[in-house]
Amino acid sequence: MTGNGELGAALRHWRDRVGPTTVGLPAGGPRRAAGLRREELAMLAGVSADYITRLEQGRASSPSAQILTALARALRLSATERQHLFLLAGRPPPTTGQMSAHITPGVRRLLDQLDGTPVSVHDAAWTLLDWNPLWAALFGDPSVLRGRDRNLLWRHFSGGSGRVSHTAEQEARFEAATVADLRSATARYPADADLRSLVTDLRNLSPRFAELWDAHVVGVHESDTKTVDHPELGPLTLDCDVLTVHGSDLRIVAYTAAPGSEAADRLRLLAVIGIQSMSPS
Secondary structure (H helix, E strand, C coil): CCCHHHHHHHHHHHHHCCCHHHHCCCCCCCCCCCCCCHHHHHHHHCCCHHHHHHHHCCCCCCCCHHHHHHHHHHCCCCHHHHHHHHHHCCCCCCCCCCCCCCCCHHHHHHHHHCCCCCEEEECCCCEEEEECHHHHHHHCCHHHCCHHHHEHHHHHHCCCCCCEECCHHHHHHHHHHHHHHHHHHHHHCCCCHHHHHHHHHHHHHCHHHHHHHHCCCCCCCCEEEEEEEECCCEEEEEEEEEEECCCCCCEEEEEECCCCCHHHHHHHHHHHHCCCCCCCC
């Protein structure tokens, strides 16, 4: 077996070993295999189920680096397996001059175990890579978002809807910090074409972004306070802390509330009800 046939066989093997509950999905009804269905893998990777079918059957050629990265993340591949995936697809594995989107085993455990804290993981350009169920319950299910809509700066500067509300002072602070952080990323990843394209498109899209970008401020976005307007529970004012994973430049964002606060009580309730609406049907 060679070429696309090997890629398809590898994808089927990796899909079969990932149980749905491992990635936060319900087990559902009877399954022919313990692993993910094609439709589930497609949802996690942000592609169509038909495309997964064509990849596994060797009928799709030259998947992009972005798709391969999304598949590796959804399938929970190790660094070695991720490199093998790229090689099977005829793509060079990502180099040190490009941003990493690989979720390390330690970060994966954090997502799995911090079930009482909303947590998300972003790459160095602030594109959402993964999240835990409580984060999805707080901010809304992001699995429906595609492409640039998963990037924090793109959604903000394009006027995308969301549940976070800012005061004028908070918005100015957030914009200055994230743009300075993005400029720092361009210095660390000069060979990343997707990062350069994002900056170009943001400058063309938003005069405010262009103004901040042209100020040449370099910095790191580390922490803030955010108010999240949940449709059922109302506003939750939370501390937002950003941790950077050494060696991969991933950003882990955790949202916490002061003990005994109303926001802490609402977070505990949210952990119980999950993404299901509290409203009667």
